[in-house]
Amino acid sequence: MSEALKKGNTITIIHDIDRRYGDMQASLNVWMQLYMSGRIEAWYCPGIRDGIINTTRFIAPGLAAVISNNIHNSVEENLNIYLENKKAIAAIEAEYKSFLSLCEPLMKHYDIKKVHEFWDMHLNQLTSDSDIYFISDSLSLISFPIKILKEENSTIFEFAYNTVKELKLGLMDNLKNREFIEIIPYDLLDPESKKLPKFYKGSFLHLDNIEYTKKIFIKQLENQLMLLNEVENYKLYITKHMDKRMHLQFAINHSAIFTTPNIEAKAISFTEKTMISSLDEFVQRFITSYCITDREKVKELIKHKIESLI
Known part of the structure; x- marks a missing residue:
C-alpha cells in the first residue's frame, strides 16, 4: 500500500x-x-x-x-x-x-491549508465534558508558559500566542470537573540527556523554524511543577516506552487527534465511538504497563532536570 x-x-x-x-x-x-x-x-x-x-x-x-x-x-x-x-x-x-x-x-485530514480547522478541533475537544490524554515526545501546549512568547515582543509569535491562550483558557475553565493527563518520554527528563523538546505542531503554529531553548524548556518545566502543585486534575506521567510515531491528543467519549512528527503540517482526527472506545482501552493499558504515574516521583524528576539545565 x-x-x-x-x-x-x-x-x-x-x-x-x-x-x-x-x-x-x-x-x-x-x-x-x-x-x-x-x-x-x-x-x-x-x-x-x-x-x-x-x-x-x-x-x-x-x-x-x-x-x-x-x-x-x-x-x-x-x-x-x-x-x-x-x-x-x-x-x-x-x-x-x-x-x-x-x-x-x-x-478528517488537516494540512497547512486547514490550520484554523485543526486548532478549532483541539478547542472543541478541550472544552468537551471529557478527560483529555496528551501523548507525545513534545510537551503539551496546555503546560506551555505562553507569557514567554509575549516577552519576545515579536509579531512572529502573535498567532501562536493567541492560539495557545485560547486553548489554555478553554481547558483551564473546566479542570475542576475533569482531568488533563500529559504523557511524555523519560529522556526529556533524564539529567544526562541533552535533548530539548519540540513545539507541539510548530508548523500549525507558524513556528516552523523556531526551536526550544534551555530557557523556554526550564520555564515550561517550572510551569509543570506549578500545575502539579496547584491543579489537582492536571497529571503528568513519564514513560520509557514512547513510540516516536505516536503524537496523540485523545478525549474519552469524544474524539482523537493524531499528528505526524512536528516537521510536517499533517494530522487526522476521528470521532467514531467504537474506535474511541478501542483507543481508550489501548491508552489505559499503555499507562498501566509503561508509565510512572506517582505524582511525587514525577515532581522529583522535573526538579532534577531543572537543576541539570541551570
Missing part, C-alpha cells in the same frame, strides 16, 4: 471499526502513517453487521481485483480470487460503490 501511494495513487477504504487491542496497536504503528499521506479516504459503515462473514474487495478500477471471504477471521484456508475480466471487475466495482453509499467518513 505504501508503494501504491508513493506512485501517486489514492485509496478509498471501508474500514472494519470493531478493533481489538492488538489491532489498535497495529493501527497506531502502521496505518496512521499511511493516513497521514492525505491520499487515503477512510469510511466506515454505521449500520448493524453480524460479524460472522467478513469480506475483502481490493480493486484497481478497470484493471484487476482480488476478492475473498472468511468466517470469523479464519483466513488460513479461505479462497482468494484474482480477476482481470473487465465485466467481472465492473460488477465488483458496482458492488463496492453500493456499499460505500451506506457509509460515512471515518476521519
